[in-house]
Amino acid sequence: MRIIAAVPQTLPRNAELAERFELLADLLELDGADAFRLAAYRRAAARIREAAVPVAQLALDGKATRLSGIGGTIEAKIVELSETGDLQALAKLRDKLPSGLVEVMHVPGLGPKTARKLWEELGVDSLDSLRAAAEQERLRALPGLGAKTEEKVLKALSAPARRSADTGRTLLGRVLGAVRQAVEEIEGSGLADRVSEAGSVRRRRETVRDLDLIATAADPPALTAFLAGRPWVAEVVAHGPTKATVVSHEGLRFDLRVVPPESYGSLLQHFTGSKHHNVALREEAVRRGLSVSEYGVLETESGETFQAADEDAVYARLGYAWIPPELRENGGELEAARNGSLPALVELADLQGDLHMHTDWSDGRGTLEEMAVAALERGRRYVAICDHARRLRDGRLEQQTEAIAALRERLPKLEILGGIEVDIRADGSLDMPDDVLAGRDWVMASIHSGFDGPRERLTERLVSAMENPHVDCIGHPTGRKINRRPPYDLDFERVLEAAVETGTFLEINAQPDRLDLMDSHARAAAEAGAGIVISTDAHRVHELDNLELGVAQARRGWLTKDQVVNARSWKQVRKLMKS
Ligand code: DGT
Numbered sequence: 001m002r003i004i005a006a007v008p009q010t011l012p013r014n015a016e017l018a019e020r021f022e023l024l025a026d027l028l029e030l031d032g033a034d035a036f037r038l039a040a041y042r043r044a045a046a047r048i049r050e051a052a053v054p055v056a057q058l059a060l061d062g063k064a065t066r067l068s069g070i071g072g073t074i075e076a077k078i079v080e081l082s083e084t085g086d087l088q089a090l091a092k093l094r095d096k097l098p099s100g101l102v103e104v105m106h107v108p109g110l111g112p113k114t115a116r117k118l119w120e121e122l123g124v125d126s127l128d129s130l131r132a133a134a135e136q137e138r139l140r141a142l143p144g145l146g147a148k149t150e151e152k153v154l155k156a157l158s159a160p161a162r163r164s165a166d167t168g169r170t171l172l173g174r175v176l177g178a179v180r181q182a183v184e185e186i187e188g189s190g191l192a193d194r195v196s197e198a199g200s201v202r203r204r205r206e207t208v209r210d211l212d213l214i215a216t217a218a219d220p221p222a223l224t225a226f227l228a229g230r231p232w233v234a235e236v237v238a239h240g241p242t243k244a245t246v247v248s249h250e251g252l253r254f255d256l257r258v259v260p261p262e263s264y265g266s267l268l269q270h271f272t273g274s275k276h277h278n279v280a281l282r283e284e285a286v287r288r289g290l291s292v293s294e295y296g297v298l299e300t301e302s303g304e305t306f307q308a309a310d311e312d313a314v315y316a317r318l319g320y321a322w323i324p325p326e327l328r329e330n331g332g333e334l335e336a337a338r339n340g341s342l343p344a345l346v347e348l349a350d351l352q353g354d355l356h357m358h359t360d361w362s363d364g365r366g367t368l369e370e371m372a373v374a375a376l377e378r379g380r381r382y383v384a385i386c387d388h389a390r391r392l393r394d395g396r397l398e399q400q401t402e403a404i405a406a407l408r409e410r411l412p413k414l415e416i417l418g419g420i421e422v423d424i425r426a427d428g429s430l431d432m433p434d435d436v437l438a439g440r441d442w443v444m445a446s447i448h449s450g451f452d453g454p455r456e457r458l459t460e461r462l463v464s465a466m467e468n469p470h471v472d473c474i475g476h477p478t479g480r481k482i483n484r485r486p487p488y489d490l491d492f493e494r495v496l497e498a499a500v501e502t503g504t505f506l507e508i509n510a511q512p513d514r515l516d517l518m519d520s521h522a523r524a525a526a527e528a529g530a531g532i533v534i535s536t537d538a539h540r541v542h543e544l545d546n547l548e549l550g551v552a553q554a555r556r557g558w559l560t561k562d563q564v565v566n567a568r569s570w571k572q573v574r575k576l577m578k579s
């Protein structure tokens with residue numbers, strides 16, 4: 001029930017400001033502006049989106065320039081947006097360009113220059129007119145475009161990822177910190193007896209729509225009021241005695257429910273979901289004469305309701321072992337919990353090393369030493385430095401190897417491995433000769449371009465890379481980018497077969513927008529007997545913290561410690577490697 005209506009909100013939220021700047025950058029790019037300006041707006045958008053304080057207010061106070069990436073020009077634009085709700089610069093561009101062109105520009109394989117040409121030459125100004133032009137084979141009339149482009153465009157427009165690209169789901173990696181902070185603040189308030197995350201974030205789904213919190217409290221209205229009054233809350237959507245829904249300045253939506261202590265277990269179970277897990281659980285219960293709801297377990301015959309203060313009591317009453325939230329997707333976990341065969345899932349603390357990271361020797365931002373020290377601080381015992389081969393030509397690889405050797409002297413507690421990340425070229429060959437690879441401690445091979453080839457070609461590229469005796473692990477094997485790009489069209493079974501046959505490991509890349517392998521693929525891979533490596537692919541120090549996202553994905557894929565290669569010491573990993 002909604003008791004208090006939304007608090008009037010006059011200033012634009014950070015997420016809204018960020019969107020405006022992204023749109024401005026997109027339109028400028030279509031308009032042919034220089035790359036430097038675009039980069040400045042995009043950087044500002046990213047900075048605003050992540051800020052924990054209301055940037056509109058900061059700008060009005062003349063303090064937004066304290067944020068990195070925000071200078072006077074951008075601050076003035078934020079003020080303009082806050083005061084007028086729009087930007088003159090945007091209005092001008094909107095007059096000049098059709099708005100649907102931005103979407104056209106984002107179709108994989110097109111980009112701003114082509115989008116502009118399509119508009120000028122063919123009148124394409126929206127996804128619909130683009131589809132029509134492709135279907136009528138009119139794209140091939142333009143220089144540089146052909147039948148293949150038409151095919152690609154039509155494929156992109158019909159791909160599910162295209163349609164769900166704007167699902168409004170946020171990456172897990174962007175929300176975990178905020179959820180932890182909210183839980184800590186509620187704990188610290190002294191107003192709650194118990195509090196837990198629930199919903200998709202507790203299940204560690206790769207994206208979430210909103211963030212659910214469950215708590216018990218002696219004075220529930222005081223607790224909902226506490227949440228509504230947090231300084232990071234931009235908008236109170238609903239606020240009642242036992243419920244509050246708020247939106248943070250970062251645009252994250254929190255849903256807090258305060259529940260009676262005697263049914264905390266049942267409610268936490270219910271609101272953790274997933275819906276499919278709950279539905280299956282209820283159906284099984286009905287067959288045993290039990291009716292499950294968020295309030296408890298009702299024995300139909302006796303009419304007695306069992307209330308549970310703890311979640312494991314709910315599962316126990318229904319004849320199950322407690323099920324880790326990551327497994328609650330109706331993927332066989334109920335059966336396993338009934339017959340005692342739930343896997344002992346891998347944990348972050350099990351991981352001993354990180355076998356994929358970059359430094360400023362290639363496209364990373366941290367120095368070798370910064371990355372190594374930071375990894376050591378995070379408890380890693382070994383790391384593999386895997387800079388891109390293409391940036392290590394002309395003797396640079398040898399120089400880096402020397403630098404690594406010198407660093408080893410200074411950091412004796414960390415095993416620093418001289419790795420490398422090679423590109424798998426279109427023909428399946430690698431961009432570094434075998435005799436060089438033979439000298440590396442650890443070799444990652446990844447596809448970084450030409451993802452849109454036919455299924456057989458992409459599959460064969462991966463297979464031939466795996467057949468190379470020096471390749472230890474395939475990086476981000478399916479190439480997907482969450483919300484942006486679907487996985488490559490792969491014969492995944494064939495890839496697994498080759499991984500097992502050749503003894504090549506497959507990575508769970510822990511970058512928040514990759515999480516590649518994804519949960520279901522990781523599960524299939526581990527079942528097939530392939531070794532899984534969970535790595536950060538960190539390009540800067542703080543990205544080393546992403547390892548927990550990879551572990552979450554592994555847990556959702558039912559992986560045990562044994563199935564994770566880098567849950568071993570480096571010495572043991574070496575025994576598992578080919579050759
Ligand atoms: P999200 O928010 O889309 O990322 O995913 P969830 O799982 O957090 O979904 P949400 O926030 O709508 O609801 C939280 C939990 O409440 C959900 O995981 C299971 C439970 N729930 C919601 N709707 C239903 C329903 O219609 N039936 C059942 N059995 N449970 C539901």
Ligand code: CA
Binds near residue numbers: 199201210212
């Ligand atoms: Ca949710």
Ligand code: CA
Binds near residue numbers: 199210212255
């Ligand atoms: Ca919810």
Ligand code: ZN
Binds near residue numbers: 356358421537
């Ligand atoms: Zn990499």
